[in-house]
Amino acid sequence: MKIKIFAIALLLASIVYGQVDTPFDKKHITDSKQLKHALKNIKEGNKLFDLGKGRYIDALGYFLEANKINANNADLNYKIGICYLFTTDIELGLEHLNKAKRLNPQVNHELSYYLGRAYHLNHQFDTAIVYYNEFKLNLYKRELKIRAFEIDKLINECENGKELVKKSEKLLIDNLGPNINTIYPEYAPIIIANEEVMFFTSRRPTTTGGKRDPIDKIYYEDIYMATKDNDNNWQQMPVTELNTNKHDAVVGYFKGKELSYLYTYKNKHGGDIYISLIKNNKIDIPKPLPFPINTKYHESSASLSPDSSTLYFISDRPGGIGGKDIWMSHKEYNQMWSEPINLSDINSPYDEQNVFIHPNGKILFFCSNGHNTIGGFDIFYSIYQDGKWGKPINMGYPINTAADETNYTLSSCGSYAYISSNRQGTIGDIDIFKISYTIKKHVLPSSENELVAWQALFKKLSEKETKNLLTKTENMKDLPSLTNDNLYNEILWSNNIFFEFDSIALSSESRTVLDNLIKLMNDNPDIKIEISGHTDNIGSAAYNQKLSEARAKAVVDYLVEHGIDRSRLSYIGYGFEKPIATNDTEEGRQLNRRVEFKIIQVN
Numbered sequence: 001m002k003i004k005i006f007a008i009a010l011l012l013a014s015i016v017y018g019q020v021d022t023p024f025d026k027k028h029i030t031d032s033k034q035l036k037h038a039l040k041n042i043k044e045g046n047k048l049f050d051l052g053k054g055r056y057i058d059a060l061g062y063f064l065e066a067n068k069i070n071a072n073n074a075d076l077n078y079k080i081g082i083c084y085l086f087t088t089d090i091e092l093g094l095e096h097l098n099k100a101k102r103l104n105p106q107v108n109h110e111l112s113y114y115l116g117r118a119y120h121l122n123h124q125f126d127t128a129i130v131y132y133n134e135f136k137l138n139l140y141k142r143e144l145k146i147r148a149f150e151i152d153k154l155i156n157e158c159e160n161g162k163e164l165v166k167k168s169e170k171l172l173i174d175n176l177g178p179n180i181n182t183i184y185p186e187y188a189p190i191i192i193a194n195e196e197v198m199f200f201t202s203r204r205p206t207t208t209g210g211k212r213d214p215i216d217k218i219y220y221e222d223i224y225m226a227t228k229d230n231d232n233n234w235q236q237m238p239v240t241e242l243n244t245n246k247h248d249a250v251v252g253y254f255k256g257k258e259l260s261y262l263y264t265y266k267n268k269h270g271g272d273i274y275i276s277l278i279k280n281n282k283i284d285i286p287k288p289l290p291f292p293i294n295t296k297y298h299e300s301s302a303s304l305s306p307d308s309s310t311l312y313f314i315s316d317r318p319g320g321i322g323g324k325d326i327w328m329s330h331k332e333y334n335q336m337w338s339e340p341i342n343l344s345d346i347n348s349p350y351d352e353q354n355v356f357i358h359p360n361g362k363i364l365f366f367c368s369n370g371h372n373t374i375g376g377f378d379i380f381y382s383i384y385q386d387g388k389w390g391k392p393i394n395m396g397y398p399i400n401t402a403a404d405e406t407n408y409t410l411s412s413c414g415s416y417a418y419i420s421s422n423r424q425g426t427i428g429d430i431d432i433f434k435i436s437y438t439i440k441k442h443v444l445p446s447s448e449n450e451l452v453a454w455q456a457l458f459k460k461l462s463e464k465e466t467k468n469l470l471t472k473t474e475n476m477k478d479l480p481s482l483t484n485d486n487l488y489n490e491i492l493w494s495n496n497i498f499f500e501f502d503s504i505a506l507s508s509e510s511r512t513v514l515d516n517l518i519k520l521m522n523d524n525p526d527i528k529i530e531i532s533g534h535t536d537n538i539g540s541a542a543y544n545q546k547l548s549e550a551r552a553k554a555v556v557d558y559l560v561e562h563g564i565d566r567s568r569l570s571y572i573g574y575g576f577e578k579p580i581a582t583n584d585t586e587e588g589r590q591l592n593r594r595v596e597f598k599i600i601q602v603n
Contacts, residue, residue: 164372224238315340321344532595
């Protein structure tokens with residue numbers, strides 16, 4: 001009886017949705033060449049899929065090729081959903097997983113788990129909890145013992161997410177774009193020289209030696225340096241002096257009055273931290289930090305205090321609270337490092353990574369997959385007060401999401417920060433993003449180099465803590481007000497809305513940027529925005545002028561459709577008059593086909 005009811009339910013589902021789980025066989029695909037092509041791609045995709053997350057991006061291409069021939073196969077949609085979920089697009093991941101469920105609810109016993117992950121990553125927390133609980137209920141007792149702890153933690157992350165999303169901060173977060181980010185992982189930004197130079201880490205096919213790590217199946221890490229050109233665009237290249245055939249990653253930077261240091265990581269002796277002197281625009285060959293900083297265990301990430309007396313770093317050595325912990329060592333009178341101390345007030349039973357000490361020496365930033373994380377790794381900070389480090393505070397949404405956020409670093413002016421994340425809106429895997437803080441007053445760094453020009457921290461500090469951290473200077477009365485157009489143009493700017501050739505259609509990535517803008521405008525009802533459209537140089541000037549205006553208008557229409565008053569918006573088209581890249585290559589033309597927006601007025 002139950003079997004009959006289940007069969008009827010499946011039949012009704014197929015009628016309702018007009019879709020039936022269609023196998024790849026001769027009966028359903030009569031073109032033998034197409035069938036052979038599809039099966040070949042599925043076979044190759046499965047080989048890569050079975051190797052784990054590190055090869056999902058490669059498997060996805062094969063699966064999508066097969067999906068062109070038959071889009072109604074449950075197992076294929078299930079695997080495409082998983083690949084999207086952990087690589088390029090969490091929304092498409094959810095879409096394909098839901099389709100797999102419609103086609104065949106029994107396609108895989110892990111389906112409920114991945115639907116939970118998909119809804120979790122899309123911030124639909126209540127639905128995610130339903131699927132997590134459903135997955136737990138369907139586990140055998142032996143499996144439940146193994147998986148229950150993981151699932152309960154994910155459910156707890158969803159509960160955290162519901163609370164933190166309610167307290168959303170007023171920020172703009174922009175992907176740095178294709179001049180820096182690729183479909184492969186880019187992370188660990190180190191910003192120096194007034195944001196004119198950036199070091200970062202990437203795992204691309206062009207890595208030195210061209211090989212993959214046998215453990216996670218991703219290419220080995222290499223260090224890159226990017227500089228701004230005359231048009232304020234990033235140009236990047238690998239730093240050959242620092243890279244080897246294995247892992248090389250940038251993990252910290254220190255700028256003193258006389259000397260500057262770059263901290264890097266190499267996977268030697270279990271993983272060690274190295275240091276290079278930067279002098280006269282040249283980088284020395286990295287040298288390992290001595291014992292007791294480096295040990296036979298895994299050491300990574302380092303940040304030196306402003307007075308160069310204390311080193312904060314990450315290690316999984318014995319004596320910690322969790323897996324990877326934050327440790328601290330003081331420089332002694334003989335210039336040797338003291339026995340490291342575990343920061344037990346900060347560390348969780350899980351992992352802490354990517355430590356960064358604020359230039360005032362009193363605020364420590366780090367990421368953790370413990371504490372009250374929304375999901376994966378979140379960015380936290382702790383304030384040093386009354387002789388101890390305070391309870392870690394989650395930096396909240398939208399800095400943190402249900403995806404991974406790591407590698408927080410603050411610009412020297414204090415108005416911007418940079419993070420790494422695999423959130424929605426990436427070009428591929430992990431990308432580097434820039435945060436622009438919106439503030440009621442433009443506060444410059446004080447004479448004691450205390451960078452406090454960011455609202456997110458002020459909102460979380462008590463009045464007493466704020467007074468302790470902020471040193472006012474007399475020249476603050478001479479600072480420009482927020483109504484100064486140039487000030488706004490400097491603080492809030494985006495060029496992440498790109499178009500295909502001869503098109504005014506908005507991509508899903510563009511909508512993510514615009515949704516952030518909509519939230520900003522709703523939270524700040526007094527601001528007005530100018531939207532400018534741009535094109536490449538293919539075609540006549542008159543045609544491109546009209547196309548650029550149409551692109552700007554498409555953005556205006558989207559904002560108006562989502563509740564923004566038309567009187568707060570203006571738009572203009574520049575045609576191909578203001579390129580940001582060369583028009584001699586397709587990559588450059590793609591960058592020039594864009595819309596930019598800026599705040600021009602505050603009432």
